[in-house]
Amino acid sequence: MxxxxxxxxxxxxxxxxxxxxxxxxxxxxxxxxxxxxxxxxxxxxxxxxxxxxxxxxxxxxxxxxxxEIQAPVPKPVVSQTCLSPEQMTVSCSYEGDGAEIIFKLDSQLLIQTGNHRISLGNWPANKSSVTVNLHGQLTGNLTCQIKSSGRSQGTFIRLEACKAPVPKPVVSQTCLSPEKMTVSCSYEGDGAEIIFKLDSQLLIQTRNNSVSLGNWPANKSIVTVNLHGQLTGNLTCQIKSSGRSQGTFIRLEACKGI
Known part of the structure; x- marks a missing residue:
């Protein structure tokens, strides 16, 4: 019985x-x-x-x-999402419900649930999650611990400071005559390094400072180089910032009679 x-x-x-x-x-x-x-x-x-x-x-x-049948304590999943250099969200989720969540950054308690379920609106019914907003430049060890029936499971990740996305450069060619052209590389923002090449030949390289035209928008940086109108090849511009990069290239064509 x-x-x-x-x-x-x-x-x-x-x-x-x-x-x-x-x-x-x-x-x-x-x-x-x-x-x-x-x-x-x-x-x-x-x-x-x-x-x-x-x-x-x-x-x-x-x-x-x-x-007494006790369900195994689920292993939590910890994640970081950068929204901007000044804002990030950090989350801890686990399969199931009814367990206690202890969420910390180093020794600082971010949130602790008392054996009840906290879930996102569209989250699956068998999954519990907590999400916390933090400043984007915080770093440290982000730890989430799940406790249930006197047992626990934990996961940690290294929290990294958020970086601004590297803009994709725009490369253009303007023919002034069959003997003269200008080539330009521009990007939204400033403070990044520009490396501008024709095939393997370096045309110009800026050192993490803004090079802009007099009437150019304040949030846009550009370099322009004069070349002979009959040059051809692959024109490449690379933008570097905080160890990351973005590049664009076009095929440079010889200028024809205008």
């Missing part, structure tokens, strides 16, 4: 066993009076009672054992 009301099996005589699968679902079988549950779940928890009766129906022995 389970919990004093659900009969699991009954043996009338040696070799004759009646099983009640509607009370113990997912059982794999009964072997010599032993019930093998197979994939045990929390609903299998409870008090199991064995009663032994004599041929006259008199109770000879009664033994009760309590079974």
């Amino acid at each position: 389970k919990d004093g009301k659900q009969r699991i099996l009954k043996s009338d005589k040696p070799g004759t066993v009646t099983r009640y699968d509607h009370n113990v679902k997912q059982s794999e079988g009964i072997y010599g009076g032993t019930v093998k549950l197979g994939k045990a779940t929390k609903r299998h928890s409870g008090d199991y009672t064995l009663e032994e009766h004599g041929s006259d129906g008199i109770l000879l022995r009664k033994v009760t054992v309590h079974l």
Whole structure:
């Protein structure tokens, strides 16, 4: 019997066993009076009672054992998302619900849930998550710990400062005559390094400062080089910032009569 009301099996005589699968679902079988549950779940928890009766129906022995099925503590997933150099979000999620979440940056507690579920609006029903907004330049060890029934699992990542995206340069050619052209490289923003080449020949390289035309917008940087109008080749501009880069190239064509 389970919990004093659900009969699991009954043996009338040696070799004759009646099983009640509607009370113990997912059982794999009964072997010599032993019930093998197979994939045990929390609903299998409870008090199991064995009663032994004599041929006259008199109770000879009664033994009760309590079974507690505990689900494994899920391993949390920790992530960082940069929204800008000044803002980021950090998240901790895990499969399931009902566990306690302790979310820290180094020794600083960011959030702690008290054994209840906090989830995003469109998050799957079997997944719990917490999300915290932080300044984009914070760094350190970001740790999330999941606690349930006295057990715990933890995950940590190294939090990195957010960087501004590297802009993609725009490269252009302008023919002034068959003997003269100008080539330009521009990008949105400033403070990045520009490397401007024709094939393997370096045309100009700026050193992390803004080179702009007099009437150019304040948030745009540009370099312009005069070349002979009959030059051809691959014109490449590369923008470098904070160890990252973006590049663009065009095919330089000889200028024709204007």
